[in-house]
Every structure is written in C-alpha cells, then in structure tokens.
Amino acid sequence: MTKTTKTAIIIFSIFIIFVLGLVIFYFYIIKSDNQVDDFEEFKDTYIFGRPTSEVVGGDSIGLATSSQEIIDLGESVNIPKLRKITDSPIAGFVSFEDKNDVVSVRYIEKATGHVYEARMNSLTKKRVSNTTIPRVQESVWVDKDSVIIRYLDENNNIKTFSAEIAEADEGELTDGKIEGVFLSDNMKEVISLGKNIFYLLEGTNGSQGFVSSLDGETVSKIFDSPLKEWLIQRPKQGTLTLTMKPSSDVFSYLYFLNTDTGRMDKKLSEKGLTTLTNKNLSNVLFSKSLVGDFSLSVYDILNKEIRTLPLNTLSEKCVWGDNNTxxxxxxxxxxxxxxxxxxxxxxxxxFSDNVYRLDTETGSNELLVSPREVAREDIDIIEPTLSSDENYLFFINKKDFSFWSLELK
Structure with missing residues (x-):
C-alpha cells in the first residue's frame, strides 16, 4: 500500500468519525434537551369546569394528542406477590377481567386525572385516557368504562363529573379520552348503584339523599335526615348502609336504607362506630372506640349477638369475602x-399494617404478608378490594396514596 493511499484512508476515517460525532451530538444532546413531556404541553389548558349537565368531550377539557403511553417491563419479568402498581397517588380504582379473563385494574391519578390500566399477569401499564383533570380527589367507578370523578374547583365547590371512557381503537397510537356530563355541585357522598348513583346533598336543615341516572336526567329523593354527615356503603342491591360519621366520644348509629321504599332500620349503636356489612346482610363488621384504643367485633343481625374478634383493626381496613364469613x-x-x-x-x-385473612365465625386467622418485611415499606391500608375470583387483594396506602396488589392464590 502506497503512502498516498494510507494518507487517504486516514483522512477518510477522520471524516467519518467527525460526521458520527455530529449525529450523536444532535440526537442525544440538542434534541433531548428540546423534547417536551407528554403533560408539559397541556399544563395550561385545563378547562375542566362547565355548567351542570353540559356535555363536554375530551378535546374541550385538556385532551393531549401525544402518542399512547405504555410502560412495558415485559411479560417474562417475575411478578411479586405483593406488587406496588404505581408510586403516583391515585384517586380510586376498579377491578375487572379483560376479554381474555385476565384480572386487571383501572385507576385515576390524583394529579392529572389520567386513567391507567394494569394487568395482573404482566408488569405492563397502559394509559387509557390522557384527558387532564387536575387535582382529582375521588373517583367512584360504576364499571371499567364508567366513572364518577370528583374534585374541588377554585372556589372550593365540589364538582362531580359523570364520565365515560372512550378508548382508542385497537392499533391506534394515541390514548383514549373522557366524555360526560356534570352533575349537581357539592354532592357530599356518591355511591354507585350500578346503572344509577345515590348521592347526598347538605342543606340548612340536614341532608337529603337522591337516586339519579348517570347522566343526571332522572332524579328522585328517597332520604331525608336532620343529620348532615354520613358514611354510606352498598353491600347488596336494594340496600344502603348509612353510618353517622364517627367520633371517639360520641355515639354513632348504623341504619339500613331500602332504596326502593326509602325505609330506614336502625341496626347498631356504639361510640366511634365504623361499619362494614357483608353481602347477604347477615353480619356487620364494626369497630368502636375505647379509652385511647379501639376494638373489632362482628354483629350477627339475625341472632342479635356480638362476637369480639382476636385481631384488632378499624373496619375501613377490611373487606368481606364472597362466603360472607x-x-x-x-x-x-x-x-x-x-x-x-x-x-x-x-x-x-x-399505622404499619400486616395483611390477614380471618374467619369471623371461628376466629381462626392467617398472616398473608408483612409489607414491612417483604417490600420494606410501611403501608396503612385503605379501600381494600377483592378481585371477582378472589385471587387478588387491591388496596391504597393512606400514607402516600400509592396503589398495591397482593396475589392470594
């Protein structure tokens, strides 16, 4: 090889290296600095606030048009039995089985109102809707596609939005959106009744309870009380439980409300009473205040008997299994x-909780997991919910509103 040829090769090599350097500098330095986060572009376009019952679509309340967000950690990654689904604070969730009978969940981020979906057989999470609804406080799920979203506006009015999730068509690279109607302002409590909702409105002389269609077009009053603050649950179709908001030094009462007739029956009274009724209305799990402490018991409605349980917690930290025991x-x-x-x-x-299964008839119990030992985190459990097949327990950590699942099978 001649000296001239060697010189040409060296010059050519230097040129190639120089060109590659420019490419790397452009794509990995300059371009990355100019990239816009999915949420940044739309942070000043939050227009979520319209007159009652005005129909609004996703585009009019801050719909981002960026590509679909999928957080994919792979199907082959080992899924822990105790799983932290998201670090981000959430405002509620719903469990369901997808078209392939895989247990899945949908949840709403508090900060953005974005809806995400996670499957229990994968660590992949998918953003279903990127309609931005800032500072969501609560979501009441009717099913996986219908949700009541609640938040405070700039005047501290409680806004309630009855929403439908319109998913993007399969194969599209964009997220879906949320569409729906606003219901009455300042609803104190909202409970899903399936195709309808029950809600409380507070007045000068107490509170009133209404059954409403999801679009707010059909409303009927079924409840009137001189008291303003109630904790409401729906253990069974046709029955709501109403417990006076508890305090440690005040007697509280539990009532059953028939949503068809409006009849109320008193069932239980204790100081600092919190309650959880099973699905066949045979037993009420309840906690009551003691001096500096509390206790957990079961009230047998038919036999009017109370059984104190061997483990101690607040009833809000529990969920009944389908066997009602x-x-x-x-x-x-x-x-x-x-x-x-x-x-x-x-x-x-x-609190820092462990998760137990407990038989309320025999008192036998089983430790299922200690989050402090397994995940190295202290979890104060709220909103525990079982999947329909009872293979998974879902819950929120009250400390930071992170979302967790526990495989039970």
Missing part, C-alpha cells in the same frame, strides 16, 4: 394511644 384486613403492627377513629382520619396517627 371470611374477611381480609390490614392489621396494625402496633397501636398508639389516641382518640380513634378521629386521629387516624385526621392523619395525626398512622
């Missing part, structure tokens, strides 16, 4: 003396 609960490792449930509601006291 077993409960799954977050049981605190330790309980600090205080006024319960007041100081726990106020966030002055927090």
């Amino acid at each position: 077993d409960i799954y609960c977050g049981i605190p490792n330790s309980v600090t003396r205080g006024d319960y449930p007041d100081e726990w509601y106020q966030g002055l006291i927090s």
